[in-house]
Amino acid sequence: MRVLNPNISVDCVVFGYAESELKVLLIQRDASIANDRSLLSWSLPGDLIQDDEGLDDAAHRVLQELTTLDNVYLKQFGAFGDPARVKKPSDKIWLQKTRDYPEARVITVAYFALVNIMQFEPHPSNFAVDVQWLSFKDLSHDLAFDHEEIIQKGIEALRREIDVSPIVYNLLPPKFTLSQVQELYEVISGENYDKRNFRKKILAKDILKPLDEWQKGVSHKPAQLFELSE
Amino acid sequence: MRVLNPNISVDCVVFGYAESELKVLLIQRDASIANDRSLLSWSLPGDLIQDDEGLDDAAHRVLQELTTLDNVYLKQFGAFGDPARVKKPSDKIWLQKTRDYPEARVITVAYFALVNIMQFEPHPSNFAVDVQWLSFKDLSHDLAFDHEEIIQKGIEALRREIDVSPIVYNLLPPKFTLSQVQELYEVISGENYDKRNFRKKILAKDILKPLDEWQKGVSHKPAQLFELSE
């Protein structure tokens, strides 16, 4: 297929939440073309934009191929196009193997996505030989291209967003406890909140519905479960 | 000059402030190539990105060419790439006249800029036959491409920013009155503020320095002038 915009891509910073940690979904590019292990650095899922495709559509497509999920929360948070973003030798090699114009700098439009980590099983796809949830707090420092910077900007965008919009519930299962919500807010913001004040504030928003269900199998007082209203 | 990214541009929403109104700097594309008046719709200043140029650099360059100003406050606020963004016949003609790949959709990275409107005189340049400050509140509805949407998104980004960062002073002359500051905040946000509370809040930020100078030639009590500290 002919691509008229050979050097514009989208990349998705897919956030998940498990084991009290924020996770990022990263892939390993298919290096079989090179049989070169150095190409196996982790990178963000992304793809070139197709000619007839909007930016949001491209991001949704990437996510759909990777996770089989539709209707994922996605938000554009920036475009990255530093000419120096391709500085690692392994990145250069990879571009030469896969791109029509390897010498052209690629400009990428970045999105962050929020998914409930239980909703799918990461599996290799046609553009990724390996797919894994990596813990945000100990991400390796040799991600491909400038993906480390993009992830950093992504979490900053996420932090700005959670105060103003109830998007964090995309990271939780349909039924959750208030302590889970609090812990999630704490992990994202890096701050600790007082339990009573947090519950007061979050219930005042009037978007949570208490259920007649409680945690089971925990060796302490079971917590009540909630869901998003409507 | 060969451009490896023939279809990525930057566009700048340049805001200015005069006569108690927010203004946007718009240009008219050079239509001499077509002798076609329909190409004379207003559009945002912008240009294709050069191969060796970062996105921010490209935006600064566009602004520099247009205003002769360096060091302008610039902030990226979004990328736009709807395939339907080229829907007006006049836009299509213009692309055919000026682009190597007119059939390719152009993706643009948008910036907003804040300038003191007195700092330069708009003048035609090599890419604009006319340059004018147009009042934001009565912008025409047939701007080129999706520039109307971009401007709308630009002011939303500006609104988000003014609460958190003292960037509005970029729109004012070096010396200003508190009433000017208040009016500017009101124009941008669309809200009205109480005079006493506003002054209290803004002086509490401790970034304004009162001068030993007062307004002259006004037929009422002259206001004290302030400047940004440091």
Added chain:
DNA sequence: CCAAAAGTGTTATCCGTACACCCATGC
């Protein structure tokens, strides 16, 4: 003297924060 905008303080209300104890469960 009149019009027009500058300048100034106090009070009430709301919101964020700090803080400690009892409860239900599994083992």
Added chain:
DNA sequence: GCATGGGTGTACGGATAACACTTTTGG
């Protein structure tokens, strides 16, 4: 019965919001 996290209310302080009159100047 003990360890573990669940669940609850109140009091304080700071920030925000409401509000009206006097001052200075030009015409």
